[in-house]
Amino acid sequence: MERDIEQLNSALNSVKILRSNVRRVFESVSNGLRADHGDDGKENKFILELQELLTTVNNNLRDVENSVSNLTPPSGPFSLGNTTYLSQETTQERQALYGQLVNSYKWTDKIREYSAVAGNILAANSFNKTYKTFSTTKRRKTQTSNHNVPPEVIENLITSIDRLFTDVTITTNRPFVPNPVIQASLGRVLKAIIAFKGLMIEWVIVKAHAESNDLWSESRYKVFRKVTENCHAAMCHFHSPMMPELAVRSFMVVYCYIFFVFLKMYKK
Amino acid sequence: MGVTILTQFPTENRTGPQTIDVLSKRIMALGAIQQGQFLVDCETYTSVQQLGPQRTVHVLHNSEQPATVFSLLETGTKTIPLATDGLFDLLMMKMSSFYTSKKQTKAESKGPRYEIGDFCVKLGTVTVSSNFKGILVEVEYRPCVVPAMCWDLLKEFLQGFLGLSGPTNPPAYLQNRMQEIYSPIDTIHQYLEHFTLFRKSPVEANVN
Amino acid sequence: MSTPGTAMDSLSAALKCNIIPNQEYLLQGSVLDQYVEVLLHRLRGLCDNVDSGPESFHDHELCFTLRAANTGAPMVLPLRVRRALDVNDAPFQLRYVGQQELGDKNRPTVVRSSIDMACSSTIVEFLTELGCRLDFEYIARGYMFRKGRMKITVSKIFKMGGNKPGEGVEPISQSYLVELSVLAPSGQDAIGEDMRVFAEQLRPLVQLEKIDYKRLGNMM
Numbered sequence: 172m173e174r175d176i177e178q179l180n181s182a183l184n185s186v187k188i189l190r191s192n193v194r195r196v197f198e199s200v201s202n203g204l205r206a207d208h209g210d211d212g213k214e215n216k217f218i219l220e221l222q223e224l225l226t227t228v229n230n231n232l233r234d235v236e237n238s239v240s241n242l243t244p245p246s247g248p249f250s251l252g253n254t255t256y257l258s259q260e261t262t263q264e265r266q267a268l269y270g271q272l273v274n275s276y277k278w279t280d281k282i283r284e285y286s287a288v289a290g291n292i293l294a295a296n297s298f299n300k301t302y303k304t305f306s307t308t309k310r311r312k313t314q315t316s317n318h319n320v321p322p323e324v325i326e327n328l329i330t331s332i333d334r335l336f337t338d339v340t341i342t343t344n345r346p347f348v349p350n351p352v353i354q355a356s357l358g359r360v361l362k363a364i365i366a367f368k369g370l371m372i373e374w375v376i377v378k379a380h381a382e383s384n385d386l387w388s389e390s391r392y393k394v395f396r397k398v399t400e401n402c403h404a405a406m407c408h409f410h411s412p413m414m415p416e417l418a419v420r421s422f423m424v425v426y427c428y429i430f431f432v433f434l435k436m437y438k439k
Numbered sequence: 440m441g442v443t444i445l446t447q448f449p450t451e452n453r454t455g456p457q458t459i460d461v462l463s464k465r466i467m468a469l470g471a472i473q474q475g476q477f478l479v480d481c482e483t484y485t486s487v488q489q490l491g492p493q494r495t496v497h498v499l500h501n502s503e504q505p506a507t508v509f510s511l512l513e514t515g516t517k518t519i520p521l522a523t524d525g526l527f528d529l530l531m532m533k534m535s536s537f538y539t540s541k542k543q544t545k546a547e548s549k550g551p552r553y554e555i556g557d558f559c560v561k562l563g564t565v566t567v568s569s570n571f572k573g574i575l576v577e578v579e580y581r582p583c584v585v586p587a588m589c590w591d592l593l594k595e596f597l598q599g600f601l602g603l604s605g606p607t608n609p610p611a612y613l614q615n616r617m618q619e620i621y622s623p624i625d626t627i628h629q630y631l632e633h634f635t636l637f638r639k640s641p642v643e644a645n646v647n
Numbered sequence: 648m649s650t651p652g653t654a655m656d657s658l659s660a661a662l663k664c665n666i667i668p669n670q671e672y673l674l675q676g677s678v679l680d681q682y683v684e685v686l687l688h689r690l691r692g693l694c695d696n697v698d699s700g701p702e703s704f705h706d707h708e709l710c711f712t713l714r715a716a717n718t719g720a721p722m723v724l725p726l727r728v729r730r731a732l733d734v735n736d737a738p739f740q741l742r743y744v745g746q747q748e749l750g751d752k753n754r755p756t757v758v759r760s761s762i763d764m765a766c767s768s769t770i771v772e773f774l775t776e777l778g779c780r781l782d783f784e785y786i787a788r789g790y791m792f793r794k795g796r797m798k799i800t801v802s803k804i805f806k807m808g809g810n811k812p813g814e815g816v817e818p819i820s821q822s823y824l825v826e827l828s829v830l831a832p833s834g835q836d837a838i839g840e841d842m843r844v845f846a847e848q849l850r851p852l853v854q855l856e857k858i859d860y861k862r863l864g865n866m867m
Contacts, residue, residue, distance in 0.1 A: 360588055361582075379582045380584055392582035394556075494777065494778065496777070517776075519772050520767070520769055521770060522766065523741065523764050523770075524764035524765050524766070525654065525658065527741075527764060528655060529762050530741075536715075537724065537778070547653070
C-alpha cells in the first residue's frame with residue numbers, strides 16, 4: 172500500500188515535469204528568434220536550442236512510461252457505494268457534491284486522529300478538581316451526544332438561564348445554526364461572550380461594556396483579562412460531558428458570583 | 440474611553456516643577472510607567488457687540504483625542520457642547536469678525552502621562568497666557584464607562600497617591616451625571632471648569 | 648520625550664504645507680426625470696465603483712448664515728449642515744462655502760473656498776445659539792459616483808413640507824441636479840482640466856457648466 176502510493180506520487184511527478192518541459196518547447200517556438208541568439212548563425216543556434224529542449228522532453232516521456240509500467244493496476248473496480256452515482260450526475264449544481272464529499276472524509280479522518288490524541292492526553296490529566304462519580308445507570312441514560320443536539324434544546328437552556336438570572340441580559344446570535352454565541356451583559360460594566368458547541372461551552376471571553384463583541388480578541392483592560400482567566404478556570408472546572416446542562420448552569424452561577432465580587436471591589 | 444476625574448493639587452510652598460516632581464516620584468513608586476506627554480488647551484472667543492447678547496465659545500483640544508476639536512458655547516442660560524474635526528479651528532479664523540479671542544485667556548495644562556494597570560494618570564502644569572497657575576491631576580479608569588460604578592475605586596486610588604488632598608466628592612459637573620455613560624466631552628467640561636477658576640485667580644508669585 | 652505641539656501649531660503647519668483640501672472645484676448641470684436612468688447607466692460605466700453599484704444617499708441640508716449689522720459693509724458667513732436621513736449613526740457634516748470665483752473664461756470650472764468637517768449632532772443647536780439664522784432647508788435624494796478624485800452626484804431636490812424631514816416633501820422641479828466636484832488644496836488647477844474632459848463625456852445628456860449665481864439672481 173505504502174509502496175503503491177510512493178510510486179503513484181513519482182508517476183504524477185514525472186507527468187508534471189513532462190508538462191512543464193513541453194510548455195518550454197512551445198514557449199521557445201512561439202517566441203522565435205530572440206535578441207540573445209546574437210547576430211551570426213542565429214538560425215542554427217535557435218535550432219540547436221529547440222533540439223535540446225526536444226531531447227529533454229523525450230527523456231521525460233521515457234520517465235513517465237517507466238513509472239507508469241511500475242504501477243500495479245487495482246485488482247477490481249473500486250467500491251464507492253452510492254457515491255459512484257455522483258459521477259453520473261448531470262445537473263451543474265450537484266457536480267460540486269463530490270468535492271464536498273471528499274472534504275468531509277478528510278475532516279472525519281482528522282477528527283478521528285485528533286480525538287485519539289486528545290483522549291490520551293485527557294485521560295492522563297484531569298481538569299476536574301473535584302472527584303465525580305457516576306453510577307452506570309445514569310451514564311447509560313445520558314450517553315447521548317452533546318455536540319449534535321437539536322437547536323430547540325439549546326434554545327430552552329438559554330431561555331431558562333435568562334429567566335434564572337435577572338441581572339444578566341442575554342442576547343443571542345447564531346453564526347452557525349446549532350452553535351449559538353451568546354452575549355451575557357451584567358449592568359453597564361462587563362459582558363461575557365460565550366460560544367457554545369452544542370450544549371457545551373466552547374469559549375468564553377469577558378470584556379468591558381464599551382468594547383467590541385469580537386470573540387477572538389482579548390479585552391484591552393487588565394481587570395477583564397483577569398476575569399476572563401477566572402471564567403476559563405470555571406469553565407474547565409465545571410466541564411462535565413455527562414451532564415452538559417448542569418455544567419452550563421454552574422458556570423453561569425460562578426460568572427454572576429464573579430461579577431458581584433467585582434462590584435463589591437468597585438464600590439467599597 | 441473610561442471615566443475621568445480631574446482634581447486640583449495644592450502647591451503649598453513648592454514651585455510647579457517641584458510639585459510635579461513629588462507627584463511623579465509617588466506614582467512611579469506605585470509601579471506606573473511614563474507613556475509620553477499630554478496637552479489640553481483652551482482658547483476663549485467672545486461675540487462682538489453687533490451680534491446682540493454676549494455669548495462665549497470655548498475651543499478646547501485634548502492630545503488624547505488629537506483629531507477632534509471640542510467647543511463649548513455658553514449663552515448665559517445654557518452650555519452647548521460640540522465635537523468636530525480638526526478643521527473647526529480654520530472655521531473659527533473665518534469667524535474672526537464675529538467672535539474675537541482675548542490673547543490673555545489662553546489656558547493650557549501639560550505634563551507627563553503615566554499608565555498604571557488600567558489607570559491613566561496625567562500630571563498637568565496649568566498656565567494661563569504663560570503664567571503658572573497651579574497643578575491639575577487627571578486620573579482615568581479606562582475599563583468602566585459609568586461614573587457611579589467606579590467612583591469609589593477612583594476615590595481610593597486618588598487618595599492613595601494624593602493623600603489628604605485627594606477629592607472626597609465627585610466633581611461638581613459629574614454629580615448629576617453619575618449614572619450616565621461617560622464620554623470625552625465630559626472630560627472637556629471638567630477642564631473648562633478648572634480653567635475658568637484659574638483665570639479668575641491671581642497670578643502666583645512662583646513663575647517657573 | 649517630546650511634548651505634543653498644540654493643535655493650532657499643527658494646523659498652521661498643515662496650512663503652510665498646503666495639504667488642507669480647502670478649495671472646491673465645481674461644475675453643475677441638470678437632467679430631466681425621464682432621462683435620468685440613461686445618465687445613471689452611463690455613469691455606472693464611466694466611474695470607479697462599477698461592481699458595488701452607485702451609492703445612494705438621502706440627506707437633509709440646512710443653510711444658515713451668521714450676519715451682523717455692521718456700520719460698513721454687512722458681514723455674512725454662510726454655513727451649511729448636512730445630515731443623512733438613511734444612516735442613523737452617521738456624523739453630521741458642517742460646511743463653510745465661500746464666494747465663488749468664476750475666474751477668466753479659460754478656467755474650466757468654478758472655484759470656491761470650502762471647509763468641510765464632520766461634527767456631532769448638537770451642531771444645529773450650537774449654530775442657532777451662536778447667532779446663525781436658518782435661511783432655507785431642503786432634502787436631497789440621489790446617487791453618488793466616484794471617478795478618481797472626482798465626485799459626481801445625481802440628486803433630486805425636495806422642498807420641506809411638514810415640520811419633520813420626510814413628511815410632506817415635494818419635488819422642486821421635474822429634473823435632477825447633477826454636480827461634478829473635487830475638494831483639493833488650493834493651487835491644484837490641473838484637476839479642472841480633468842473635470843472638463845469628464846464633463847465632455849456626459850454630453851449631450853447633461854451640460855455641466857460653470858454657473859454664475861449672480862447672473863441668475865439678476866435674471867429673476
